[in-house]
Amino acid sequence: xxxxxxxxxxxxxxxxxxxxxxxxxxxxxxxxxxxxxxxxxxxxxxxxxxxxxxxxxxxxxxxxxxxxxxxxxxxxxxxxxxxxxxxxxxxxxxxxxxxxxxxxxxxxxxxxxxxxxxxxxxxxxxxxxxxxxxxxxxxxxxxxxxxxxxxxxxxxxxxxxxxxxxxxxxxxxxxxxxxxxxxxxxxxxxxxxxxxxxxxxxxxxxxxxxxxxxxxxxxxxxxxxxxxxxxxxxxxxxxxxxxxxxxxxxxxxxxxxxxxxxxxxxxxxxxxxxxxxxxxxxxxxxxxxxxxx
Amino acid sequence: xxxxxxxxxxxxxxxxxxxxxxxxxxxxxxxxxxxxxxxxxxxxxxxxxxxxxxxxxxxxxxxxxxxxxxxxxxxxxxxxxxxxxxxxxxxxxxxxxxxxxxxxxxxxxxxxxxxxxxxxxxxxxxxxxxxxxxxxxxxxxxxxxxxxxxxxxxxxxxxxxxxxxxxxxxxxxxxxxxxxxxxxxxxxxxxxxxxxxxxxxxxxxxxxxxxxxxxxxxxxxxxxxxxxxxxxxxxxxxxxxxxxxxxxxxxxxxxxxxxxxxxxxxxxxxxxxx
Numbered sequence: 001x002x003x004x005x006x007x008x009x010x011x012x013x014x015x016x017x018x019x020x021x022x023x024x025x026x027x028x029x030x031x032x033x034x035x036x037x038x039x040x041x042x043x044x045x046x047x048x049x050x051x052x053x054x055x056x057x058x059x060x061x062x063x064x065x066x067x068x069x070x071x072x073x074x075x076x077x078x079x080x081x082x083x084x085x086x087x088x089x090x091x092x093x094x095x096x097x098x099x100x101x102x103x104x105x106x107x108x109x110x111x112x113x114x115x116x117x118x119x120x121x122x123x124x125x126x127x128x129x130x131x132x133x134x135x136x137x138x139x140x141x142x143x144x145x146x147x148x149x150x151x152x153x154x155x156x157x158x159x160x161x162x163x164x165x166x167x168x169x170x171x172x173x174x175x176x177x178x179x180x181x182x183x184x185x186x187x188x189x190x191x192x193x194x195x196x197x198x199x200x201x202x203x204x205x206x207x208x209x210x211x212x213x214x215x216x217x218x219x220x221x222x223x224x225x226x227x228x229x230x231x232x233x234x235x236x237x238x239x240x241x242x243x244x245x246x247x248x249x250x251x252x253x254x255x256x257x258x259x260x261x262x263x264x265x266x267x268x269x270x271x272x273x274x275x276x277x278x279x280x281x282x283x284x285x286x287x288x289x290x291x292x293x
Numbered sequence: 294x295x296x297x298x299x300x301x302x303x304x305x306x307x308x309x310x311x312x313x314x315x316x317x318x319x320x321x322x323x324x325x326x327x328x329x330x331x332x333x334x335x336x337x338x339x340x341x342x343x344x345x346x347x348x349x350x351x352x353x354x355x356x357x358x359x360x361x362x363x364x365x366x367x368x369x370x371x372x373x374x375x376x377x378x379x380x381x382x383x384x385x386x387x388x389x390x391x392x393x394x395x396x397x398x399x400x401x402x403x404x405x406x407x408x409x410x411x412x413x414x415x416x417x418x419x420x421x422x423x424x425x426x427x428x429x430x431x432x433x434x435x436x437x438x439x440x441x442x443x444x445x446x447x448x449x450x451x452x453x454x455x456x457x458x459x460x461x462x463x464x465x466x467x468x469x470x471x472x473x474x475x476x477x478x479x480x481x482x483x484x485x486x487x488x489x490x491x492x493x494x495x496x497x498x499x500x501x502x503x504x505x506x507x508x509x510x511x512x513x514x515x516x517x518x519x520x521x522x523x524x525x526x527x528x529x530x531x532x533x534x535x536x537x538x539x540x541x542x543x544x545x546x547x548x549x550x551x552x553x554x555x556x557x558x559x560x561x562x563x564x565x566x567x
Contacts, residue, residue: 005389005471005472005473008385008471008472008473008476009385009389009391009472012381012382012384012385012472012476013381013382013385013386013395013399015377015378015381015382016378016379016381016382016399016443016447017399019378019439019440019443020399020402020403020406020443023414023418023436023437023439023440024402024406024414024440026417026421027414027416027417027418027421028414028417030417030420030421031413031416031417034416046420086310089306089310090306090307090310093303093306093307093310094307096300096303097300097303097304097307102554104307104311105554105558106550106551106554107311107314107315108310108311108314109550109554109557109558110314110318110546110547110550111314112561113497113501113546113549113550113557114501114542114543114546115500115501115503115517115518115521115539115542115543115546116501116503116518117501117503117518117521117522117539118321118518118521118539118542118543120522121321121521121525121535121536121539122317122318122320122321122539123317124525125320125321125324125532125535125536126317126320130333131332131333131334131335133320136335165313165314165317169314170561173558173561173562174562174565177558177562197296197299216565219565222408223408225408225410226410226411226412228410228412228503228504229503229504229518232503232504232522233522233525246410247410247412247504250410250412250413250416251412251415251504251508254415254416254419255416255419255508260416260420263416264416267412267413267416270410270413271409271413274408274409274410275405275409278405278408278409281408282404
């Protein structure tokens with residue numbers, strides 16, 4: 001291939017590098033810098049007071065951050081588990097049918113492509129105490145109305161259910177792509193040997209799919225750490241801290257309480273934790289790909 | 294699937310999940326056409342009314358037309374920027390000889406950034422926008438959306454870029470084309486479907502974004518999702534308008550899914566780490 005044309009290569013990479021440096025690297029440096037200051041908004045400008053590590057020392061005492069971090073991890077684990085389970089069933093189902101495939105795929109695309117805030121609105125209406133559909137349906141069975149979002153024992157489960165509903169389709173998509181790229185000759189050989197439907201799934205499909213399953217699972221796990229919109233609309237982290245998540249704590253501290261120093265520390269710590277997980281995840285993905293090839 | 298019972302069970306299972314996906318939308322669609330009283334009385338049979346839509350668009354304090362304009366404007370401009378920036382960069386990184394470490398570092402950073410929670414960056418963007426007088430401007434939101442969606446754009450375009458046969462590119466070089474000409478006259482036309490898939494997905498993600506838009510905009514520049522969220526925050530939750538606004542905001546996704554389902558599936562799968 002052509003090796004000359006140096007000016008083109010530089011010019012074509014300048015925009016992406018500019019965006020990444022100015023809008024991702026500078027912000028990283030900025031929050032790290034912020035984290036050593038007490039920042040107050042006064043007379044139309046920010047006043048920075050250097051306080052060393054005080055923000056960091058204060059973080060464990062913050063009522064919201066640590067419970068939020070634990071909730072985020074819990075939410076990721078529970079939600080991803082069910083997403084994988086339902087996602088695999090649905091993907092398997094779709095891969096086996098011939099008629100109506102496009103219809104089902106379009107349908108299962110919807111939750112990923114619609115505004116999360118709408119998903120929040122819909123579920124908020126459905127979870128409603130007085131006139132939500134769930135309590136309405138329960139009333140037919142003589143069950144007393146449940147406070148889906150307002151009781152600390154139930155709110156977390158309610159959020160997990162929404163997350164499963166929201167992201168299972170994404171798992172379906174990735175697993176379906178994996179299923180459709182499986183070698184067909186193995187199945188033909190099994191059929192000649194007279195393998196039945198269930199045995200085929202358990203002894204052929206699942207083992208062949210393990211690399212895809214692992215990659216999808218760890219990828220989904222990391223991305224669940226971004227959850228914000230639904231929490232904002234459904235519970236605002238409450239009641240108490242039962243549905244608090246890291247993104248919401250950072251938002252609250254930085255934008256609502258105007259404590260930019262502490263908010264920056266939360267960001268720094270969150271970035272550190274998520275980066276550690278990303279290193280693990282990328283390693284897992286690399287190993288799985290190596291094994292698969 | 295060989296026996297017809299297995300087939301039947303399979304269709305029943307898929308239909309069951311399909312209903313689980315669809316039911317919430319049908320439910321909110323009925324709410325949008327109910328009066329506040331009918332909503333509260335849980336009426337199953339009701340007289341449909343356009344009252345909520347009327348209030349959403351035409352009441353005195355309504356901002357919904359402007360919100361839609363803001364969303365479209367930010368979505369379209371940020372999508373165009375991403376297409377240009379990512380297709381150029383992707384071509385140079387994948388299809389020309391360039392130091393491997395530049396490509397490796399850029400891709401690694403893009404993938405890592407894609408996985409980090411965006412809220413950790415929004416605070417800084419807010420400060421930066423403020424310090425240059427861009428808070429509550431569409432420019433700030435466009436730049437933020439370009440950044441947030443850039444990883445997806447780069448990953449999707451790159452996966453399509455790898456599928457373009459190298460022979461065509463080599464033939465163009467033999468005919469004396471420079472890299473710039475190959476990019477403009479050979480790659481871009483061949484990448485048509487890939488660019489379309491990227492555009493659809495990136496536009497939808499910009500249209501759907503709530504968190505970044507909420508923190509970088511105020512009333513005049515707010516986007517549709519921000520506007521919908523405000524209906525739930527007043528003293529009395531305005532369920533009817535919330536449902537009506539939600540229903541309207543689904544339109545782009547529904548249209549694009551209907552016409553471009555194949556491209557979206559390909560794009561979303563390509564955009565995931567493989």
